[in-house]
Amino acid sequence: MNAGVPFWAEVVVAALLVLSGGFVVISAVGFVRLRDFFVRMHPPALAYTFGSWCVTLASIVYFSTLESRLVLHPWLIVIMLSITLPVTTLLLARVALFRRRVAGIAETPPSLTRGPRKELPEEATSRLSPRKP
Amino acid sequence: MSSLLSFAVVFALGCYAAASLLALVRLIRGPRAQDRVLALDLLYFHGLLVMLVLNIKNASDTYFEGALLIAVFSFVSSFAMAKFILRGEVIE
Numbered sequence: 001m002n003a004g005v006p007f008w009a010e011v012v013v014a015a016l017l018v019l020s021g022g023f024v025v026i027s028a029v030g031f032v033r034l035r036d037f038f039v040r041m042h043p044p045a046l047a048y049t050f051g052s053w054c055v056t057l058a059s060i061v062y063f064s065t066l067e068s069r070l071v072l073h074p075w076l077i078v079i080m081l082s083i084t085l086p087v088t089t090l091l092l093a094r095v096a097l098f099r100r101r102v103a104g105i106a107e108t109p110p111s112l113t114r115g116p117r118k119e120l121p122e123e124a125t126s127r128l129s130p131r132k133p
Numbered sequence: 134m135s136s137l138l139s140f141a142v143v144f145a146l147g148c149y150a151a152a153s154l155l156a157l158v159r160l161i162r163g164p165r166a167q168d169r170v171l172a173l174d175l176l177y178f179h180g181l182l183v184m185l186v187l188n189i190k191n192a193s194d195t196y197f198e199g200a201l202l203i204a205v206f207s208f209v210s211s212f213a214m215a216k217f218i219l220r221g222e223v224i225e
Contacts, residue, residue, distance in 0.1 A: 005138075010135055010137055010138045011137070013138060013141065013189065014137050014138050014140070014141030015141075017141040017142060017144070017145040017186065017189070018141050018144055018145065020145060020148075020182065021144055021145040021147070021148030021149065022148065024148055024149060024152045024179065024182065025148045025151055025152050025155075027152070028151070028152035028153075028155035028156055028175070029155060031155065031156065031159055031171075031172070031175065032155045032156075032158055032159050037165065037167060037168060040168070040171070041171065044171065044174070044175050044178075047152070047175065047178060048178060051178075051182055052178075052181075052182070055145075055182055055185045055186060056185070058189060059185055059188060059189055062189050062192075066192060073197065074185070074197070076201060077181070077185065077197075077200055077201065077204060080201065080204045080205070081178075081204055084204065084205075084207075084208035085208075087208070087212065088174060088208060088211045088212055088215065091212065091215040091216070091219070092167050092170060092171055092211075092215050094219065095167050095170075095215050095218055095219045096165075096167045098219060099165070099166075099167070099218070099219075
């Protein structure tokens with residue numbers, strides 16, 4: 001059925017698929033095992049970048065050799081993900097920081113752009129401007 | 134499809150299934166809401182990868198539109214949930 005796919009293309013596609021599976025499993029293990037949320041946000045980025053790029057390159061190589069023409073539409077997935085995923089991740093980081101600040105956990109950096117500074121505790125204001133006489 | 138490529142496809146699908154189970158563990162056990170939103174986003178992404186690998190496996194283009202739709206809907210749903218747990222409402 002797929003007599004049009006040469007052997008080297010099959011090797012490349014298989015290697016890229018196995019690589020993406022390994023990256024995804026590593027990121028999921030890190031996502032479960034790490035402790036803090038801000039540390040835990042980083043392993044999914046491994047899957048988001050390397051997993052999607054490996055599968056997309058495998059798809060491009062496979063369909064280009066199968067149909068004997070340049071098939072580039074799998075790039076659309078990577079382009080879409082590279083636009084949308086940083087927005088989600090950044091928003092989730094801000095959510096985590098905001099909720100941590102609201103919960104009043106110690107060692108949380110105060111807001112720099114918003115909020116009256118005089119309502120902050122004394123050590124926070126002195127940390128913001130350490131040169132104050 | 135040769136045995137090498139079918140082995141690679143089965144291996145990749147098995148890896149995605151194991152990773153989805155691990156993300157499900159975090160979704161159930163996650164101590165706070167943002168962990169659960171991130172785990173759901175990761176589950177969406179694993180579904181997208183499964184669609185792309187099935188695209189290669191069946192040598193058809195019908196799965197590609199499904200993968201694009203999953204990408205769009207994962208962004209919309211994660212963004213809406215993140216806005217909701219940030220402010221308490223989605224559209225201000």
